[in-house]
Amino acid sequence: MEFKFLMPTKVLLGVGCVAGNKEEFSKLGQKALIVTGRNSAKASGALADVTTVLDEQAIVWELFDQIEENPTFAVVEAGGAAARRFKPDMIIAIGGGSPLDAAKAIAVLAVNFISASELYKGDFQAAPLPIAAIPLTAGTGSEVTPYSILTDSERQTKRSFSDVRIFPQIAFLDARYTHTQSRAVTVNTAVDALSHAIEGYLSKRSTAVSDCLALEAIRSFGRACNALVLGEFDISVREELLYTSLLGGVVIAQTGTTAVHALGYSLTYFYQVPHGRANGLLLGEYLRFNEPVVPQKVEAVLAALGLKTVDEMKVLMSRLLPSREVYSQEELHKFVAIASEAANIVNTPRQPGKEDLYNLLLQSLTCKA
Numbered sequence: 129m130e131f132k133f134l135m136p137t138k139v140l141l142g143v144g145c146v147a148g149n150k151e152e153f154s155k156l157g158q159k160a161l162i163v164t165g166r167n168s169a170k171a172s173g174a175l176a177d178v179t180t181v182l183d184e185q186a187i188v189w190e191l192f193d194q195i196e197e198n199p200t201f202a203v204v205e206a207g208g209a210a211a212r213r214f215k216p217d218m219i220i221a222i223g224g225g226s227p228l229d230a231a232k233a234i235a236v237l238a239v240n241f242i243s244a245s246e247l248y249k250g251d252f253q254a255a256p257l258p259i260a261a262i263p264l265t266a267g268t269g270s271e272v273t274p275y276s277i278l279t280d281s282e283r284q285t286k287r288s289f290s291d292v293r294i295f296p297q298i299a300f301l302d303a304r305y306t307h308t309q310s311r312a313v314t315v316n317t318a319v320d321a322l323s324h325a326i327e328g329y330l331s332k333r334s335t336a337v338s339d340c341l342a343l344e345a346i347r348s349f350g351r352a353c354n355a356l357v358l359g360e361f362d363i364s365v366r367e368e369l370l371y372t373s374l375l376g377g378v379v380i381a382q383t384g385t386t387a388v389h390a391l392g393y394s395l396t397y398f399y400q401v402p403h404g405r406a407n408g409l410l411l412g413e414y415l416r417f418n419e420p421v422v423p424q425k426v427e428a429v430l431a432a433l434g435l436k437t438v439d440e441m442k443v444l445m446s447r448l449l450p451s452r453e454v455y456s457q458e459e460l461h462k463f464v465a466i467a468s469e470a471a472n473i474v475n476t477p478r479q480p481g482k483e484d485l486y487n488l489l490l491q492s493l494t495c496k497a
């Protein structure tokens with residue numbers, strides 16, 4: 129047995145964890161740039177909790193609340209410029225995957241005079257500012273990953289850059305902050321977390337430790353599954369889903385994502401399909417495609433969800449993600465061409481050729497005749 133396991137983020141999970149651990153913020157410095165989207169940090173109550181704690185700790189703060197969904201190079205460069213003007217000691221990221229990922233880029237750009245596209249070269253000199261991450265959705269797991277996924281308009285896809293120095297230093301997970309998320313967002317993000325766990329479990333880079341965490345994440349999703357189908361989320365379900373998401377994030381921090389994410393990015397880029405939904409639409413056929421090379425793992429995934437067959441998995445996903453977009457076959461070929469270039473495709477256990485990727489899309493999506 130041989131593996132590496134790295135998870136340097138301190139995780140605090142529980143209702144009231146921000147106010148209950150206020151000293152953690154002053155450990156990061158005396159000046160904070162809060163990076164968030166326009167609404168949900170305020171609506172969730174997280175922003176008020178954070179600023180109250182910062183004021184109590186005499187930490188000077190400024191708000192950058194311009195992060196939109198699927199953040200662009202332009203918005204993280206604007207955030208980097210704001211950070212260079214304000215000169216914070218730390219970045220506090222509050223939001224779903226988009227603000228958290230954007231905050232990681234801003235933490236780098238705050239101290240490195242480079243463009244956003246240069247983030248992908250991975251050779252920035254100055255260490256990024258430390259990040260405190262507070263997720264408002266349960267899905268991305270970005271609070272415990274070294275990844276930042278941004279929209280690259282030139283390449284017409286979402287792209288991830290990775291650096292061990294952008295692991296958040298600390299993550300605060302309070303299920304109350306996810307309470308304002310709609311049913312659709314809750315389901316889509318939960319399916320993203322499931323996808324992280326399944327892809328990570330099957331990934332060529334999976335290890336004995338990541339497998340333990342992945343299976344527990346899948347079981348955790350299974351425990352919340354009925355509530356997701358019914359659309360009924362009390363605080364204990366919300367907390368379960370934050371746990372699923374956290375574990376899924378720890379898993380992909382070790383294993384990377386695979387062909388599901390590589391293909392799903394095109395659905396999001398070209399059709400604005402929410403990220404988790406895009407993954408979920410592909411998951412059933414992804415299991416079927418990989419079954420010949422990792423049959424026991426596919427069986428274990430299904431068992432952890434209380435299912436017996438891939439077809440049952442597809443039924444579950446169609447209950448969670450009902451209405452379907454309609455694609456043309458030409459578009460599927462374009463998605464395949466883009467996914468074939470994605471770095472994460474090589475983590476897929478059964479290496480897919482272009483024909484395989486096309487068939488996977490064809491079997492998963494509704495296509496025009």
Ligand SMILES: [Fe+2]
Pocket residue numbers: 268320324389403
């Ligand atoms: Fe994801």
